[in-house]
Every structure is written in structure tokens, then in C-alpha cells.
Amino acid sequence: MTWMVTGGAGYIGAHVVRALLDAVERTGDTTLAPVVLDDLSSGHRGFVPDGVPLVEASVVDTDAVRAALLQHGVTGVVHLAGFKYAGVSVQRPLHTYEQNVTGTAHLLAAMADAGVGSIVFSSSAAVYGTPDVDVVTEATATAPESPYGESKLIGEWLLRDQGRATGLRHTSLRYFNVVGSGHADLFDSSPHNLFPLVLDALASGRTPRINGTDYPTPxxxxxxxYVHVGDLAVSHVAAAQALAAGRELERVYNLGSGDGLSVRQVMTTVAEVTGIAFEPELAPRRPGDPARIVASGEAAARDLDWRMRHTAADMVASAWDAHRRASA
Structure with missing residues (x-):
């Protein structure tokens, strides 16, 4: 028996795979052994450890997913595969819905056919849009402002409705800016995320940019x-273990810090950790960027072993080490 990690060759997915392997070694529970399903459109074959099966397929291919579930004796799924760029989703809405909504529906259909009854879903803080509260909780109203955020909320609805119809055990984890590295050979290669953008700029001798300096923030x-990817992976595994054990979980959890960091604080920490002194280029606001989005992680701390185990300096240092190794 195994757990399938869709998108398991990606930045976050690869960390979840390593966390599952750690759990197997720590507990001896071989039912947590991972198998990866990834179409490698943004993932990296080299992120998948030796000995972990890799099925090269898309979640929109129901037949391929069903075959993989049956072949590998899958009992649960951690679903991370999807198109994750909110800004780009505005220009490519149909592609976003195909990958994130149709893909999730096809995955759930394949799971039902194969008798797989548990799923941990990678959702997003984008479901909240621009909240009017200082700290978001699971009770905060959802109001997504991009096709990406909408697609993630619809994914949650699909799990909810399938749970009502078939008894599917499920939970969705909403999170924010995932950063750092838990393993030196795993790095964030996104062309849109703040940390790789800043580190790429410094490595190439360019000056990182801050978009907007007139927000109503300190x-x-x-x-x-900003949450460390290793901490995130631990809670995905905790959710999988809870579902496998038949424990009741909340329908959604926020994996949040409770206080957050400003972009200026991130830049200052990057300069301190890397030893590269720089003064960021200041640019106008980007349309649609809210001043503050921070979430409470209290419910996840109670149920999913969630906690912030890494400081801002830890996050930057681990990301910088992984970045330099990848660039070497």
C-alpha cells in the first residue's frame, strides 16, 4: 500500500515525498511509502528519490491515473498537481480551470473507480482574495479574485461534494508563500515567487525590486x-496519517504564521544572510496586491502538528544554499 503524491516532482511535492519517506523510516509504517504522479511540465525528474516510483502522467488523464492507483496499491492521495500562478491565470483562465478543476474532478473519478478513499488537497490562501481582517481564520469569508483562486475553491467544493456522495475522507490545506528548502537538492524554480526572484537577481548582479512602498503597513x-516548505510537508504527512487512521479532520486548515513578514523585512534578511549588501529598487504597486494577508495556524497546530520551526533567517539561508547548489 502507498500514498500517491500528484505533482510530487515539484518543489512542494518533492518535500512531501521526502517527509513521507521520513515517516516510513521513523514509524515503520510502510503504508506511507510514496509514489509520484507528475507530467513534469514544471517538476523535475531529479527531485524524485531513487526507489520512489514515478508515473509520468497528467491528472486530467483519468485512465492513466486509475491505472497508476491500481498498479501501486494506492490507499490515499496528496494532491499537489496544478497550475499555481495567480497572475498568469488571469491571462490563461481556461488552462487554469482545465488543470485545477477538470484535473481534480478526473483524479476524484479515478480514485472512486480504484476504491481510494482518502485525499489531502493542496489549496491556497488565494481563496480569500483581499480579506478585510488582520488575521485570516478558516471562518473568514472566501472571495477569490483570480481564476487560480477560484479554481482552488472549486477544488475544495469537489472534495466536499464527493465526500457527501461517497464517504471520501478529505481535508484541504490553505497556505500562503512557501519558501526555503528542507533538502539542499530541492529548490524553488518558480519564475513568479519572491524568494527565487530575489536570489536570482543577486546571483546575476541585478538589484531586487520592491513593488509598492506606500501600503498602510509599518x-x-x-x-x-512566509512558511517554510519543510514545515508545510510535515503537516501534509500528518493529515495523511490522520485520514488513514480514520480520525475526523476539519474540512479546511490554514497553515499560517499568525504575524507575517513585510517585503522590506525579507529583503533585509536576504542581505544579512547572503552577505550581499544592496538597496532594493523601488517600484510602483502592482494592481491587485493587498496590503496584508496573514493567517492563523491555530487549528492546524491542534490537529496537524503545524508550527513555524524556522525563522526568517533559516528560510532565507536554506533557500540560498539550495539556489547556489542548483546554479553550480
Missing amino acids: DGTCVRD
Whole structure:
């Protein structure tokens, strides 16, 4: 028996795979052994450890997913595969819905056919849009402002409705800005995320940019939740273990810091950790960027072993080490 990680060759998915392997080694529970399903459109074959099966297929291919579930004796799924770029989703809405909504529906159909009854879904803070509260909780109203955010909320609805119809055990994890590295050979290769953008700029001798310095925040720059990818992976595994054990979980959980960091604070930490002194280029606001999005992780701390085990300096240092190794 195994757990399938869709998108398991990606940045976050690969960390979840390593966390599952750690859990097998720590507990001796071989039912947590991972198998990866990934179409490698943005993932990396080299992120999949030796000995972990890799099925090269898309979640929109129901037949391929069903065959993989049956072949590998899958009992649960951690679903991370999807198109994850909110800004680009505005230009490519149909592609976003195909990958994230149709893909999730096809995955659930394949799971039902194969008798797989548990799923942990990678959702997003984008479901909240621009909240009017200082700290988001699971009770905060959802109001997504991009096709990406809408697609993630619809994914949650699909799980909810399939649970009502078939008894599917499920939970969805909403999270924010995932950063850092838990393993030096795993790095964030996204062309849209703040950390790789800043580190790429410094490595190539360019000056990182801050978009917007006149927000109603202490230093005028946007405040966001930044969570370490290794901490995130631990809670995905905790959710899988809970579902496998038949424990009741909430329908959704926020994996948040509770306080957040400003973009200026991130830049200052990057300069301190890397030893590269720089003054960021200041640019106007980007349309649609809210001043502050920070979430409470109290419910996840109670149920999913969620906690912030890494400081801002830890996050930057691990990301920088992985970045330099990848660039070597």
C-alpha cells in the first residue's frame, strides 16, 4: 500500500515525498511509502528519490491515473498537481480551470473507480482574495479574485461534494508563500515567487525590486505569510496519517504564521544572510496586491502538528544554499 503524491516532482511535492519517506523510516509504517504522479511540465525528474516510483502522467488523464492507483496499491492521495500562478491565470483562465478543476474532478473519478478513499488537497490562501481582517481564520469569508483562486475553491467544493456522495475522507490545506528548502537538492524554480526572484537577481548582479512602498503597513511594503516548505510537508504527512487512521479532520486548515513578514523585512534578511549588501529598487504597486494577508495556524497546530520551526533567517539561508547548489 502507498500514498500517491500528484505533482510530487515539484518543489512542494518533492518535500512531501521526502517527509513521507521520513515517516516510513521513523514509524515503520510502510503504508506511507510514496509514489509520484507528475507530467513534469514544471517538476523535475531529479527531485524524485531513487526507489520512489514515478508515473509520468497528467491528472486530467483519468485512465492513466486509475491505472497508476491500481498498479501501486494506492490507499490515499496528496494532491499537489496544478497550475499555481495567480497572475498568469488571469491571462490563461481556461488552462487554469482545465488543470485545477477538470484535473481534480478526473483524479476524484479515478480514485472512486480504484476504491481510494482518502485525499489531502493542496489549496491556497488565494481563496480569500483581499480579506478585510488582520488575521485570516478558516471562518473568514472566501472571495477569490483570480481564476487560480477560484479554481482552488472549486477544488475544495469537489472534495466536499464527493465526500457527501461517497464517504471520501478529505481535508484541504490553505497556505500562503512557501519558501526555503528542507533538502539542499530541492529548490524553488518558480519564475513568479519572491524568494527565487530575489536570489536570482543577486546571483546575476541585478538589484531586487520592491513593488509598492506606500501600503498602510509599518514600513509601507506588503505583509505576507512566509512558511517554510519543510514545515508545510510535515503537516501534509500528518493529515495523511490522520485520514488513514480514520480520525475526523476539519474540512479546511490554514497553515499560517499568525504575524507575517513585510517585503522590506525579507529583503533585509536576504542581505544579512547572503552577505550581499544592496538597496532594493523601488517600484510602483502592482494592481491587485493587498496590503496584508496573514493567517492563523491555530487549528492546524491542534490537529496537524503545524508550527513555524524556522525563522526568517533559516528560510532565507536554506533557500540560498539550495539556489547556489542548483546554479553550480
